[in-house]
Amino acid sequence: MRRARGSKGVVARRGRWGWALVLPTLVILGLFSVYPMGNAFYLSFFQKHLLSNAPPKFVGFGNYLYLFRSPAFWNSLRATGIFAGGAFAMLVGLSLLLAVFISSRKRFQRFLQLAFFSPAVVSTVVAAAIWLLIFDPRGIANQLVNALAGTPGVDRKWLVEPGMLQLATMLVYVWKYVGYFTIIFIAGIGTIPRSLYEAARVDGASAWQAFSRITLPLLKPTTLLVSVVAMIQCLRTFSTQYLFTQAGSPRGPIDVITLNVYYTAVRTFQIGRASALSIILFAIMLFLSWLQFRVARSEEVSYL
Amino acid sequence: MIRRRLVRGRSLVATIGVWLVLGVMLVYILGPLLFMVTASLMPAVEVTRIPYRWIPRTFYWQNFWQAIRGNDGRFYFVRNMINSVVVATAITFSTVILSTMAGYGLAKFEFRGRRTVMLLIVATMMIPFQVIMIPLYLIAMRMGMQDSYAGLIVPFLVNAFGVFLMRQHLLTFPNEILDAARIDGASELQILRRIVFPSSWPAIATLAILTFRSQWDNLIWPLLIAQSRHMQTIPQYITLFTEEKYTDEGAMMAAAVLASLPIVILFFGLSRYFVGGARLFSAHKG
Numbered sequence: 001m002r003r004a005r006g007s008k009g010v011v012a013r014r015g016r017w018g019w020a021l022v023l024p025t026l027v028i029l030g031l032f033s034v035y036p037m038g039n040a041f042y043l044s045f046f047q048k049h050l051l052s053n054a055p056p057k058f059v060g061f062g063n064y065l066y067l068f069r070s071p072a073f074w075n076s077l078r079a080t081g082i083f084a085g086g087a088f089a090m091l092v093g094l095s096l097l098l099a100v101f102i103s104s105r106k107r108f109q110r111f112l113q114l115a116f117f118s119p120a121v122v123s124t125v126v127a128a129a130i131w132l133l134i135f136d137p138r139g140i141a142n143q144l145v146n147a148l149a150g151t152p153g154v155d156r157k158w159l160v161e162p163g164m165l166q167l168a169t170m171l172v173y174v175w176k177y178v179g180y181f182t183i184i185f186i187a188g189i190g191t192i193p194r195s196l197y198e199a200a201r202v203d204g205a206s207a208w209q210a211f212s213r214i215t216l217p218l219l220k221p222t223t224l225l226v227s228v229v230a231m232i233q234c235l236r237t238f239s240t241q242y243l244f245t246q247a248g249s250p251r252g253p254i255d256v257i258t259l260n261v262y263y264t265a266v267r268t269f270q271i272g273r274a275s276a277l278s279i280i281l282f283a284i285m286l287f288l289s290w291l292q293f294r295v296a297r298s299e300e301v302s303y304l
Numbered sequence: 305m306i307r308r309r310l311v312r313g314r315s316l317v318a319t320i321g322v323w324l325v326l327g328v329m330l331v332y333i334l335g336p337l338l339f340m341v342t343a344s345l346m347p348a349v350e351v352t353r354i355p356y357r358w359i360p361r362t363f364y365w366q367n368f369w370q371a372i373r374g375n376d377g378r379f380y381f382v383r384n385m386i387n388s389v390v391v392a393t394a395i396t397f398s399t400v401i402l403s404t405m406a407g408y409g410l411a412k413f414e415f416r417g418r419r420t421v422m423l424l425i426v427a428t429m430m431i432p433f434q435v436i437m438i439p440l441y442l443i444a445m446r447m448g449m450q451d452s453y454a455g456l457i458v459p460f461l462v463n464a465f466g467v468f469l470m471r472q473h474l475l476t477f478p479n480e481i482l483d484a485a486r487i488d489g490a491s492e493l494q495i496l497r498r499i500v501f502p503s504s505w506p507a508i509a510t511l512a513i514l515t516f517r518s519q520w521d522n523l524i525w526p527l528l529i530a531q532s533r534h535m536q537t538i539p540q541y542i543t544l545f546t547e548e549k550y551t552d553e554g555a556m557m558a559a560a561v562l563a564s565l566p567i568v569i570l571f572f573g574l575s576r577y578f579v580g581g582a583r584l585f586s587a588h589k590g
Contacts, residue, residue: 014413015413015415017409017414017492018413018414018418019409020409021406021408021413021496022406022409023419024406025402025405025406025425025462025467028402028461028462029425029462029464031443032440032443032458032460033431033436034428034431036440036443037431037436037439039442040435040439043438043439079448093390093579094329097325101322101325101326105322111324114575115330116329116333118333118337118571119333119336119337121517121564121567121568121571122337122564123520123521123523123538123542123564123567124521124523124539125539126340126542126560126563126564127336129542129557130339130560133339133351133535133553133556134336136352138352139352140356141337143417175332175336178329179333235432236433236434238523238524239523239539242523242527243543243546246546249546258524262524262527265528267525271438272443278434278435278436279435279436279440281434282431284430285432286498289430
């Protein structure tokens with residue numbers, strides 16, 4: 001009995017230590033993550049000018065209604081959809097392909113991993129700066145395409161023509177992040193028992209069958225993780241588009257939501273509108289993550 | 305016999321196919337990096353020469369001087385580089401320390417509300433920075449943190465991902481060692497400093513690198529909070545330098561090379577932990 005009470009005292013004391021260890025983090029996250037999140041939601045119902053000291057004016061759903069009626073918003077949504085959709089498909093497809101190919105090699109595995117990962121090291125701004133020059137009218141992109149297509153001297157207008165500009169931003173983004181997801185996939189493939197492949201080979205399965213019947217199904221947790229992370233990452237893109245527009249590209253085709261939020265807040269000072277825009281972005285991210293988890297789960301059920 | 309030869313023939317074709325794809329991808333991935341390095345050593349006319357010469361004829365070091373000096377001769381590069389190093393280092397240290405503390409508290413201490421705290425932290429992981437940046441900017445302004453190190457550092461002192469990472473790591477830490485230390489009369493702080501920190505080195509290294517890298521890359525927050533050129537960071541310097549009329553292509557790439565140097569050195573020194581960072585992602589979910 002006495003022992004029990006004694007240990008309870010120890011537990012209480014240790015509980016206080018637990019709180020003490022967690023508290024600084026809680027305060028910081030509360031102040032700089034949770035509160036701003038609530039505040040963004042709150043501000044999205046108000047009209048507020050960045051530079052004026054006037055208190056925010058309640059406008060209800062005014063900001064949202066304004067956005068839904070403005071062509072710029074729909075353009076942003078389209079730009080984000082095109083960029084995120086394209087970059088996402090390329091990222092997931094290519095990184096899976098690369099991971100399978102690299103895992104199938106006996107030699108150079110480490111070199112290949114590091115090589116494909118290396119662009120993730122340079123910062124996004126540097127990446128955008130490099131590719132700006134590559135996409136220059138006199139740059140390597142035109143030279144390469146013209147050499148392959150046998151059309152010397154044609155300018156593909158990478159940084160001007162809307163479709164090409166969108167493709168250009170995707171290429172930069174995929175270039176930077178494909179190695180990162182490749183490594184996650186390789187780690188996932190590494191957890192699949194090799195004996196399964198040996199058994200399949202004995203049974204006369206082709207490489208494609210081994211991939212589609214063993215690798216792909218067993219890799220599903222990794223694929224889900226990669227697609228959720230990649231999707232959110234693509235929706236958050238900012239630096240590439242920012243640097244391209246600063247360098248003189250037209251904003252319209254690559255005016256992704258984050259860029260629009262920035263310009264709305266910093267150039268037109270409409271804080272409420274910018275907040276509403278970012279809340280919409282958040283809702284899109286939540287919805288897509290939820291959808292991916294759901295799709296993954298429903299597929300799991302159908303397999304059983 | 306024929307069958308075996310057929311299989312071998314097919315696997316040869318497959319090998320060639322695989323290397324073809326890997327080769328094309330290697331060109332796509334490494335080509336631009338090679339371009340950055342070679343172009344940084346060329347005068348502008350050489351950079352835009354058709355066809356591009358992948359091996360520079362002469363080393364045009366003036367590019368680097370122009371990148372550092374800036375077009376206005378005010379050497380903002382140096383100042384902005386120092387800012388970047390200071391900010392990223394400070395954030396890395398505080399993130400590692402606070403995440404380890406919180407992760408340790410969540411993994412090894414029973415207390416009321418622990419589950420709620422954990423849930424809250426995981427939920428915070430879902431909040432994208434782009435969504436909260438405007439209110440955060442208003443808060444920072446109200447606190448008078450614009451154009452200061454505080455403004456650049458304080459919002460990132462710790463992040464939910466770090467706490468989550470350290471907690472997952474410390475869950476596997478043997479309780480016996482902690483209890484033994486307590487019996488020996490070590491205080492909780494001593495245990496944290498002498499046992500938990502040193503034995504968590506691989507997880508800490510990974511977290512440190514991820515944090516440093518993401519801060520080195522941070523453009524959007526400094527754009528908002530640091531308007532004066534004295535307080536700007538390297539990503540902003542590159543952006544501004546790229547826009548300027550007198551910047552030529554060679555100098556642009558020289559600035560890019562210089563801005564990448566610190567992180568490239570880190571990468572080659574600690575590539576194990578870099579790659580480990582990506583792996584950890586799948587490890588604790590899988």
